[in-house]
Amino acid sequence: MAAISCIDLCKYYQQGDAVIKGLDHVSLEIDEGSFICLSGPSGSGKTTLLNAIGGLDSLDSGEISIDGERVDLLDKAALADLRLHHIGFVFQAYNLIPVLSARENVEFVMQVQGVGAGERKQRSSRILQEVGLEGMEDRRPAQLSGGQQQRVAVARAIVSQPNLVLADEPTANLDSESMEKLMAQFRELNRTHKVTFLIATHDQRVMEWADRLISMEDGRVISDVLQDHG
Amino acid sequence: MALPAAALMTLSWRNLWRNYRRTLIMLLAITVGVWAMIFMTALLRGMVDNMVRTGISTLPGHVQIHAKAYRDDPSVTHGLPVSDQALLTILNGQEVVAWTGRIKVPAMVSSERDNRGVTLLGVDPAGELALGFDPADIEEGRFLDGPDDRGIVIGKKLMERLETRLGKRVVVMSQDPDNDIAERGFRVVGVFTADLESREESVVYAGRDVIQAMLGVGTDISEIAILGYDYRTPEALTASIRKVVPADHEVLSWLELDPYLSTMMRVMDGFVLVWMVVIFLALSFGLVNTLMMAVFERVREIGLMRALGMRPSGIVYQIMVESLLLLILGLLAGNLLALGTIAWLKDGIDVSAVAKGMEMMGAASVMYPVLEWPDLVLANIVVIVLGFITSLLPAWRASQYRPVEALGRI
Numbered sequence: 143m144a145a146i147s148c149i150d151l152c153k154y155y156q157q158g159d160a161v162i163k164g165l166d167h168v169s170l171e172i173d174e175g176s177f178i179c180l181s182g183p184s185g186s187g188k189t190t191l192l193n194a195i196g197g198l199d200s201l202d203s204g205e206i207s208i209d210g211e212r213v214d215l216l217d218k219a220a221l222a223d224l225r226l227h228h229i230g231f232v233f234q235a236y237n238l239i240p241v242l243s244a245r246e247n248v249e250f251v252m253q254v255q256g257v258g259a260g261e262r263k264q265r266s267s268r269i270l271q272e273v274g275l276e277g278m279e280d281r282r283p284a285q286l287s288g289g290q291q292q293r294v295a296v297a298r299a300i301v302s303q304p305n306l307v308l309a310d311e312p313t314a315n316l317d318s319e320s321m322e323k324l325m326a327q328f329r330e331l332n333r334t335h336k337v338t339f340l341i342a343t344h345d346q347r348v349m350e351w352a353d354r355l356i357s358m359e360d361g362r363v364i365s366d367v368l369q370d371h372g
Numbered sequence: 373m374a375l376p377a378a379a380l381m382t383l384s385w386r387n388l389w390r391n392y393r394r395t396l397i398m399l400l401a402i403t404v405g406v407w408a409m410i411f412m413t414a415l416l417r418g419m420v421d422n423m424v425r426t427g428i429s430t431l432p433g434h435v436q437i438h439a440k441a442y443r444d445d446p447s448v449t450h451g452l453p454v455s456d457q458a459l460l461t462i463l464n465g466q467e468v469v470a471w472t473g474r475i476k477v478p479a480m481v482s483s484e485r486d487n488r489g490v491t492l493l494g495v496d497p498a499g500e501l502a503l504g505f506d507p508a509d510i511e512e513g514r515f516l517d518g519p520d521d522r523g524i525v526i527g528k529k530l531m532e533r534l535e536t537r538l539g540k541r542v543v544v545m546s547q548d549p550d551n552d553i554a555e556r557g558f559r560v561v562g563v564f565t566a567d568l569e570s571r572e573e574s575v576v577y578a579g580r581d582v583i584q585a586m587l588g589v590g591t592d593i594s595e596i597a598i599l600g601y602d603y604r605t606p607e608a609l610t611a612s613i614r615k616v617v618p619a620d621h622e623v624l625s626w627l628e629l630d631p632y633l634s635t636m637m638r639v640m641d642g643f644v645l646v647w648m649v650v651i652f653l654a655l656s657f658g659l660v661n662t663l664m665m666a667v668f669e670r671v672r673e674i675g676l677m678r679a680l681g682m683r684p685s686g687i688v689y690q691i692m693v694e695s696l697l698l699l700i701l702g703l704l705a706g707n708l709l710a711l712g713t714i715a716w717l718k719d720g721i722d723v724s725a726v727a728k729g730m731e732m733m734g735a736a737s738v739m740y741p742v743l744e745w746p747d748l749v750l751a752n753i754v755v756i757v758l759g760f761i762t763s764l765l766p767a768w769r770a771s772q773y774r775p776v777e778a779l780g781r782i
Binding site for chain 1: 375376379383386387390672673676677678679680681682683684685686774775776779
């Protein structure tokens with residue numbers, strides 16, 4: 143479980159003479175076990191916000207806390223440990239390690255965590271089966287389709303049972319059926335393990351799964367609404 | 373947090389072969405570099421070793437005893453007796469492999485056609501053989517039978533200069549203790565060859581008793597040549613002998629008798645290290661370039677690993693392991709190639725085309741590579757240690773990428 147507090151986040155980029163507002167005084171409170179979608183056009187600040195919360199990018203100003211711990215004050219090693227033990231990432235580009243097989247990619251984080259070989263294999267087999275990649279464990283990324291690669295990336299993000307999953311356009315390269323399956327898996331994890339999900343997306347169908355929909359534009363939050371699934 | 377050793381090795385090994393052409397080229401460079409370090413060092417060691425051995429066999433011996441004034445004026449008036457019991461005890465003791473007393477004076481050798489100035493050695497042939505004279509060097513005839521042999525053994529070059537030949541007579545002239553001419557006719561009973569042509573031309577061997585009688589010096593000799601066990605460390609034997617010889621005797625090791633050679637031997641150790649480091653420096657540019665390329669190609673992947681929770685130190689370990697794997701493979705191939713080359717050339721490399729130049733340095737016209745295991749170990753240590761240090765830069769660079777920027781790279 144992870145509660146996230148973002149206070150007055152600012153992140154600006156210089157592009158020639160122009161200043162691009164990545165995040166422009168963004169403040170958010172995210173409860174433990176939330177299932178949230180971030181929406182907005184390209185350049186609205188969705189990815190910047192995810193990166194900042196995950197400690198992948200620094201801020202110009204503002205404070206981010208996860209479960210009361212100030213992320214913006216952590217050093218590189220501490221940020222790495224935070225990501226390793228508490229955060230799962232799913233990127234738009236599948237970002238798999240090309241020299242490792244599907245199973246090895248899924249086990250990568252667990253290996254860094256120091257999880258034993260037996261448990262690693264058991265957990266990776268189960269998760270790969272759940273994402274529909276049974277029998278493809280030994281294939282390298284180049285031998286998998288885009289959708290299959292994304293499923294490996296998802297499996298890698300959730301296999302270590304993080305408290306928080308930050309997903310940037312996770313369904314961008316998936317067909318409808320795969321998208322539905324993936325979102326169902328996310329939702330299941332959210333419900334059973336109270337994993338907090340923060341999903342940046344353009345996809346209206348993905349947004350429909352969210353309990354809370356935050357819309358961004360030009361680095362600002364322009365709407366923040368709860369959705370009732372009745 | 374970093375990957376466990378086995379996973380680190382697996383990942384590094386696979387990464388190494390992602391661009392197998394580049395890896396193979398780098399491996400080839402390391403292999404050739406290591407081969408050059410080991411083989412060329414062995415060749416240099418062999419050359420210096422040969423020069424030292426040739427020098428020692430020419431002296432001969434590791435230690436020599438003379439009368440104090442002899443080296444300034446090598447005449448029969450500066451001879452010495454071999455009667456001191458304490459000295460004989462050491463000479464016949466454990467520290468000495470062999471020794472011999474010799475007459476060594478300047479002389480003139482004349483044939484019916486020409487004459488030459490030479491160094492006349494009055495020797496006990498058994499002692500000379502024990503000190504290293506090689507019977508195989510006798511190209512024609514025989515070596516002396518004993519100290520009372522009335523024949524003379526001359527070098528091949530001298531024979532050509534004098535236009536004489538085996539069985540012919542030559543006249544040897546020198547000075548007796550009264551500075552009168554002492555001369556005697558000898559029949560040429562043997563012709564020797566030597567690694568150094570100058571030795572063939574300037575040295576003649578005759579029986580010691582015969583020369584002592586010719587010069588009228590009784591049983592006195594010019595020098596005692598002593599062979600110890602290790603030419604590299606003659607100091608202890610020299611010190612032992614110095615303790616017991618009379619005050620008018622001079623005891624010198626070959627290091628003092630031939631300072632050029634001894635300096636060369638000592639300089640060699642430092643030179644080997646410099647040589648290895650220089651080769652590695654040339655190699656290191658390739659290594660850094662290869663690793664930098666490997667890092668630049670994988671910036672996005674490195675960013676991913678950082679995003680997934682690998683610490684910067686974990687990235688450093690991974691790049692370092694890749695580098696070490698590359699170095700170890702190169703070392704293995706380089707060592708095998710060098711050992712193979714040395715074994716293949718165990719009968720020597722004929723450089724007689726430049727024999728004159730080699731002789732000027734005191735080296736023979738056949739070079740034998742001599743592998744000294746400390747050199748092999750040193751080459752491996754230099755490559756691993758400097759390779760490790762060289763790899764730190766690309767590894768550190770890789771660890772410093774900000775994940776968000778690295779992930780954004782294409």
